[in-house]
Amino acid sequence: MKQEKKERLKKAGWKVGTTKEFLQLTAEEAALIEIKLALARSLKKRRMAQKMTQNELAKELGSSQSRVAKMESADATVSLEALVRSLLALGASRQEIGRIIGKKPVEPVS
Amino acid sequence: MKQEKKERLKKAGWKVGTTKEFLQLTAEEAALIEIKLALARSLKKRRMAQKMTQNELAKELGSSQSRVAKMESADATVSLEALVRSLLALGASRQEIGRIIGKKPVEPVS
DNA sequence: TGACGCTATGTCAGATATGACATACACTGG
DNA sequence: CCAGTGTATGTCATATCTGACATAGCGTCA
Numbered sequence: 001m002k003q004e005k006k007e008r009l010k011k012a013g014w015k016v017g018t019t020k021e022f023l024q025l026t027a028e029e030a031a032l033i034e035i036k037l038a039l040a041r042s043l044k045k046r047r048m049a050q051k052m053t054q055n056e057l058a059k060e061l062g063s064s065q066s067r068v069a070k071m072e073s074a075d076a077t078v079s080l081e082a083l084v085r086s087l088l089a090l091g092a093s094r095q096e097i098g099r100i101i102g103k104k105p106v107e108p109v110s
Numbered sequence: 111m112k113q114e115k116k117e118r119l120k121k122a123g124w125k126v127g128t129t130k131e132f133l134q135l136t137a138e139e140a141a142l143i144e145i146k147l148a149l150a151r152s153l154k155k156r157r158m159a160q161k162m163t164q165n166e167l168a169k170e171l172g173s174s175q176s177r178v179a180k181m182e183s184a185d186a187t188v189s190l191e192a193l194v195r196s197l198l199a200l201g202a203s204r205q206e207i208g209r210i211i212g213k214k215p216v217e218p219v220s
Numbered sequence: 221t222g223a224c225g226c227t228a229t230g231t232c233a234g235a236t237a238t239g240a241c242a243t244a245c246a247c248t249g250g
Numbered sequence: 251c252c253a254g255t256g257t258a259t260g261t262c263a264t265a266t267c268t269g270a271c272a273t274a275g276c277g278t279c280a
Contacts, residue, residue, distance in 0.1 A: 028198040035194065035204060053256060064239050069258050079237060079267095081190040084145065088138035094145060095212040102208020163226060174269050179228055189237095189267065 032080070035101050039083040040074035042100045046090045047072075060089055142190070145211050149193040150184035152210045156200045157182075170199055 025033065047057050047068075054068040061068070071078045071086055087097055135143070157167050157178075164178040171178070181188045181196055197207055 028195065031198050031204055032191075032195060035207070054258095055256080058239090062239085064241080065257075066241080066259075067239065069256095073258075075259090077237060079189060079191050080194060081142075082237080084190060085138065085142060088141050094141055095214075097145070098208040098210070098212020100208070101211060102205040104205075164228095165226080168269090172269085174271080175227075176229075176271080177269065179226095183228080185229090187267065192268080 033074070036074045036078075036080060036083060038100050038103065039080070039087060039097075040072050042092075043083060043086050043090070044072040046087065046092065050090065057086070057090070061086060143184075146184045146188075146190060146193060148210050148213060149190070149197065149207075150182050152202075153193060153196055153200070154182040156197065156202065160200065167196070167200070171196060 047054070053065075054072070055065045058065045058068045067078070067082075068086075071083055074083075084097060087100070092100075157164070163175075164182070165175045168175045168178045177188070177192075178196075181193055184193075194207060197210070202210075
């Protein structure tokens, strides 16, 4: 069920339309992806606000630059856990993380 | 970085001290665990509110009763992602999940 | 008592995520 | 133009997580 989708992804590449429709995501999966996107955006914003490079953050996390890049782009290979860990490492509180997750995304212009 | 800790654990054997000190949890790790605990509690609460058994929920999730039990007990082998997915499956919204994560836990009696 | 329904715990093969590395790209200052 | 700095993307071996299964505990009902 997860595997199927990845296959489709690899073959299809990136086209337009909502992410949800194109990937045939269920509502739950769409919500999970939105959560990850919100966290990823926050992560990048926070890192930049602290004037850190991806490499510096990676070292703090005991990870590598490439993985930080993937986190910030909400790459499919990064887990929710990785995103939350990183935000915590950048000083975000539980409450802030809760807010990031709960905040409604900006509506795209129709 | 996770492996290191386990190594240390195995070598050190069993000494006393608070869990936190003994396991040498950083503040970030402690926060992550608190988040997982909050989600786990909510999961159980929600499942019960819907009068579902662990088995029923497991089937909805494409999983097994044992894993649901582990989720509800915030077992170390369950990921943040699994907890969030399960809550979404039980109908929780992004906003609700944000609130669960952000909410301060009840202080233990001193 | 025993049978039944629900939950808890341990284990393990297979699936998924990770850090590390290589490499490419984009931008800037010289 | 080149060199340097920061970011993006692909791959791979290994670490971690997952579903499934077995089995045990624990109420409850007859």
